[in-house]
Amino acid sequence: WTNEEFKVFIEAMESRPVGYTVFMVMYYTGLRVGELLALTPEDIDFDRHVISVNKNYQRLNGKDYIYPPKTEAGYREVVMPKVLESCLKDYLAKLYDVQPTDRIFPYDRGWVGRQMKYGCDHSGTQKIRVHDVRHTHASLLIDMGCTPLLVAERLGHERVQTTMETYSHLYPNKQTEVAAQLDVIATKDDGYEKTS
Template identity: 45%
Template sequence: MAIYTGFNILFWCGLRVGELLALEIKDIDFENETLNINKSYQRLNKEDVITEPKTPKSKKIIEMPSQLITVLKDYLKTLYKPKPSTRLIPHTKYIFEHTMKKYSKIAEVKKIRIHDLRHSHASLLIHLGVNPLLLQEDWDMKRLKQP
């Protein structure tokens, strides 16, 4: 369920995989239907490292669509006594890459990179009428309405 939830967050919110993997339960605000992006996860020398996001603009508050809110609520019910500081998706980038490769092969479609889900999200926003120049200049999802 964690991988399914992670792929949903990547697509619906346009996060980098490091931003996804650094999310903690306290970063979810169901009342305001937002995610707080303020850190990034890396695996360095076999250790989990939480760092500042890639760029200053990477710190943002992202609006979540109702589909994602449902997925997150269902997923949180499966966790055993989570604390606010519990990492939401306790995996590494490798798990997502392996899963993408596995299911692309099963579906007999070309495998895409995990980062390509960020591009899919941008395409969704353009389809919904968001100005592409706004996306290029400022990836601030707080101002971009999602379905």
């Protein structure tokens, strides 16, 4: 999705506070669905403005399981923008008797998929896979000029190479820009432009 498409989609989700919050978190952090569904109140630090990613949720044969991240890079802290902090504060304030280690989104992947279908149907936004919201976050970061290393850290990629292989087509080709900057440097001598 583009930023404009997300805005149209999220507006259609306003009548569904849980789904709204789920997609706000995914769009502004790039968390995987399993990471999102494993979040607890103690993972959200409003003083430091971070979400700690340290586990993964999965439902198998009707049972809920919490696993550690697959790789060391999966353990990470993702800094929240103010718009997401505000959304999460509102959401957590409405939860009844939630304990620090309770899952704040006690649902499964199927439920998230149904929320997405609702949002797409009611907004007219193109249908994408739930996982593609993560790709949308990565695209947003790249558009903002973030380095592959920063994108990799935020997404929890083990290697920057993974980020480059997945998103290299989104990085603009800067060759012409580099050549122009080199020309500027070449024509300067101790801060004074050479005249030819």
